[in-house]
Amino acid sequence: MSTALHVARASRVWWEHAADEYQAEHGGFLRDTGFVWGPEGLVEADAGLLGPVDELRGARVLELGCGAGQCSRWLRTHGVEHVVGVDVSHRQLQHARRIDEQTGVEVATAQTDVQSLPFAAGAFDLVCSAFGGLPFVPDAGAALTEAARVLRPGGRLVFSVSHPMRWCFPDEPGERGLTAEQSYFDRRAYVEEDAAGRALYVEHHHTTGDWVRAIASADLVLRDLVEPEWPGSNQQTWGGWSPLRGRLFPGTAIFAAAKPERRAAGGL
Numbered sequence: 001m002s003t004a005l006h007v008a009r010a011s012r013v014w015w016e017h018a019a020d021e022y023q024a025e026h027g028g029f030l031r032d033t034g035f036v037w038g039p040e041g042l043v044e045a046d047a048g049l050l051g052p053v054d055e056l057r058g059a060r061v062l063e064l065g066c067g068a069g070q071c072s073r074w075l076r077t078h079g080v081e082h083v084v085g086v087d088v089s090h091r092q093l094q095h096a097r098r099i100d101e102q103t104g105v106e107v108a109t110a111q112t113d114v115q116s117l118p119f120a121a122g123a124f125d126l127v128c129s130a131f132g133g134l135p136f137v138p139d140a141g142a143a144l145t146e147a148a149r150v151l152r153p154g155g156r157l158v159f160s161v162s163h164p165m166r167w168c169f170p171d172e173p174g175e176r177g178l179t180a181e182q183s184y185f186d187r188r189a190y191v192e193e194d195a196a197g198r199a200l201y202v203e204h205h206h207t208t209g210d211w212v213r214a215i216a217s218a219d220l221v222l223r224d225l226v227e228p229e230w231p232g233s234n235q236q237t238w239g240g241w242s243p244l245r246g247r248l249f250p251g252t253a254i255f256a257a258a259k260p261e262r263r264a265a266g267g268l
């Protein structure tokens with residue numbers, strides 16, 4: 001099995017089990033129709049990283065690793081009709097159906113791996129993702145090349161991942177999480193295995209430079225890198241993300257990139 005398939009399998013198994021707890025613990029913070037970029041609580045309504053939402057109304061939008069579809073549902077409530085969310089976990093998508101029924105706002109979804117998308121080249125104007133799948137992939141360049149493939153020329157990719165500098169610190173919200181214990185440059189994956197040696201959880205680390213190179217290798221142009229600050233109003237702890245650590249270093253990196261328009265034949 002290729003590393004990409006191996007990681008997708010591990011993520012699927014992990015998220016089938018983790019989905020109920022994830023939605024019970026974080027569903028309120030995410031809001032059923034909310035677009036939250038990460039544990040700092042930065043919301044798209046304030047950040048505007050996708051551009052003016054009014055201008056997205058006719059756009060075809062793909063959300064990677066949509067979980068229960070909160071971000072896609074936020075877009076739907078703002079008049080964006082053509083939104084599809086994909087996720088590797090069936091259980092996460094069942095939560096999407098539950099919230100669709102509760103809110104009356106439906107999100108079209110498909111169960112698939114972000115590393116291999118079942119869509120035609122150029123099918124979308126915008127691809128977005130809030131911690132959806134991309135933090136776990138082994139080959140960031142290959143994953144972003146796949147996202148870029150389904151974008152039309154002139155389309156945009158905006159995605160958030162764990163901030164690369166978190167890698168050096170233990171995943172602890174308290175004091176222990178303030179002391180660097182491993183090298184930022186150590187690219188060995190974090191893996192949890194079952195008794196038979198099968199991977200149960202796999203997370204790959206990419207440095208900031210790795211992400212920039214992945215964007216460039218996908219023939220995308222980096223437009224922005226946003227590192228949301230932890231607001232004083234957010235007293236919530238989310239795994240290793242906490243007000244204590246958030247005051248000192250970033251926990252989330254949001255990359256905004258664009259696929260260049262096609263050059264005219266004979267142009268420079």
Ligand SMILES: C[S@@+](CC[C@H](N)C(=O)[O-])C[C@H]1O[C@@H](n2cnc3c(N)ncnc32)[C@H](O)[C@@H]1O
Pocket residue numbers: 007008011012015030036064065066067068070071086087088089092112113114115129130131132133134136
């Ligand atoms: C931290 S959750 C984020 C979900 C959602 N974007 C949110 O903000 O709540 C990560 C999501 O990525 C999905 N995921 C992980 N690996 C994936 C992969 N290779 N392809 C598609 N989805 C994946 C998980 O199933 C999970 O729903």
